[in-house]
Amino acid sequence: xxxxxxxxxxxxxxxxxxxxxxxxxxxxxxxxxxxxxxxxxxxxxxxxxxxxxxxxxxxxxxxxxxxxxxxxxxxxxxxxxxxxxxxxxxxxxxxxxxxxxxxxxxxxxxxxxxxxxxxxxxxxxxxxxxxxxxxxxxxxxxxxxxxxxxxxxxxxxxxxxxxxxxxxxxxxxxxxxxxxxxxxxxxxxxxxxxxxxxxxxxxxxxxxxxxxxxxxxxxxxxxxxxxxxxxxxxxxxxxxxxxxxxxxxxxxxxxxxxxxxxxxxxxxxxxxxxxxxxxxxxxxxxxxxxxxxxxxxxxxx
Numbered sequence: 001x002x003x004x005x006x007x008x009x010x011x012x013x014x015x016x017x018x019x020x021x022x023x024x025x026x027x028x029x030x031x032x033x034x035x036x037x038x039x040x041x042x043x044x045x046x047x048x049x050x051x052x053x054x055x056x057x058x059x060x061x062x063x064x065x066x067x068x069x070x071x072x073x074x075x076x077x078x079x080x081x082x083x084x085x086x087x088x089x090x091x092x093x094x095x096x097x098x099x100x101x102x103x104x105x106x107x108x109x110x111x112x113x114x115x116x117x118x119x120x121x122x123x124x125x126x127x128x129x130x131x132x133x134x135x136x137x138x139x140x141x142x143x144x145x146x147x148x149x150x151x152x153x154x155x156x157x158x159x160x161x162x163x164x165x166x167x168x169x170x171x172x173x174x175x176x177x178x179x180x181x182x183x184x185x186x187x188x189x190x191x192x193x194x195x196x197x198x199x200x201x202x203x204x205x206x207x208x209x210x211x212x213x214x215x216x217x218x219x220x221x222x223x224x225x226x227x228x229x230x231x232x233x234x235x236x237x238x239x240x241x242x243x244x245x246x247x248x249x250x251x252x253x254x255x256x257x258x259x260x261x262x263x264x265x266x267x268x269x270x271x272x273x274x275x276x277x278x279x280x281x282x283x284x285x286x287x288x289x290x291x292x293x294x295x296x297x298x299x300x301x
Contacts, residue, residue: 020075027068034065173277175251181206181219182264183257183285188224190217193244208291216288227263238270247275255281255289 037058179190188205201208205223209216225237245252252271256264264280271278283289 020072020079023075024072027065027072030068031065034062037061171277173251175277176249177253177279178245178250179206179217179289180252180254181224181289182227182254182260182267183219184222185228185260185263186219186222186224186226187238187241187263187267188219189241211288213288214290216290218289227260227266229262229266234266235270238267239274242270242274242276245276247277251277251279253279253281255283257283257285 181188181190189202190206191199192202194200204220206217206219209218225234225241227238228234242252254264254267268278268280
């Protein structure tokens, strides 16, 4: 029989306790054996009484067993005395505290391991969020770069397609007005030259009509000079038409429909080149240009 060692005490004390336990076990085993032998001897005495030699041997064995038991008791008393001398209450308290601290340390280590696992998991999530944030930042930077590029292209396009516009300076004139129409790209004149200083209605290009509010004129569709940019032949035709009038006596009043403003730019450059003053009158085909008495001091450019 052996005694289980207790944790937290000295090794020498453990060895002593083991020795005592083993001795006690041996004595106990011998005592049990003696009792069994005595019982067997008692049973045998009922049949055949033992002789004196056997009784003497049994008494000697019993005496030895009693001596061993006494030695065991003495050893136990000695062990308790030694334990009380070397294992004082303070030492026991220290051992108990050490055991408790060791258990606490084990729990703290487990908590630390769990915290490290949680930190590792959180770090993985942080790394994922950081990667997604970097991707978003890169996408935002790319979007800003594309925006700046498109903005630069838009500014270039606007500068290319935009022309500086200057407000015209108007002035008063008492020259004779000569009416022209510019519709669907065709330039037609209300008057044409018949002779030196003589002008008559140009009925091939402009017709007179009468309405509720009086007489008015309108251009004949597709009649007159078709203006086209970059066509030198058209330039010559326009020069011949303007040559019928004198810049010193006449100014040109041009009624321009919305579909012919680009063609008007060609006519305007030529009128300025030839020294004519002009008056621009935007109009729509449903509007009427009425014939009235001549008025002096018109505003021209």
